[in-house]
């Protein structure tokens with residue numbers, strides 16, 4: 270079973286969760302970032318803030334081929350109660366995803382707003398089935414329980430026929 274982990278992250282939190290998933294479940298991390306004004310501003314701010322783990326990888330995703338994967342994981346930070354623009358572009362650019370299961374997660378300071386609902390709609394339009402959805406706020410990330418539940422769901426989905 271191959272897993273594609275598509276992730277956007279500007280200050281490292283969402284990427285950190287993706288790395289925990291990869292460590293336990295394997296799979297390939299695909300970093301995505303877009304170059305719209307807000308995304309560039311947040312990257313700039315994160316780069317100049319102490320303690321932020323800024324990742325340099327990622328491009329504007331035109332096409333992400335997941336034909337060879339049986340499971341897709343999507344991770345996004347929450348911006349203004351929504352997924353970041355890069356992850357929505359990445360979903361639009363998914364190829365070979367129809368009929369495949371997807372597990373989604375959002376990281377946020379406190380509240381995810383409509384982030385998960387927006388992702389569920391985008392993924393349904395691509396013919397994907399959302400097998401699990403998780404919102405991880407700072408408190409939940411610190412205490413680790415929701416991250417454990419997320420990883421368990423990915424393992425369960427990956428192992429089901």
Ligand SMILES: Cc1cc2nc3c(=O)[nH]c(=O)nc-3n(C[C@H](O)[C@H](O)[C@H](O)COP(=O)(O)O)c2cc1C
Nearest residue numbers: 278279280281282283346347349350377378379380
């Ligand atoms: C522009 C911007 C908007 C944000 N909006 C929200 C929000 O609506 N709700 C929330 O709980 N956190 C919000 N946050 C906090 C981020 O969602 C949170 O820090 C996230 O884990 C960052 O992920 P990253 O480190 O992978 O980039 C916002 C952060 C930024 C930079």
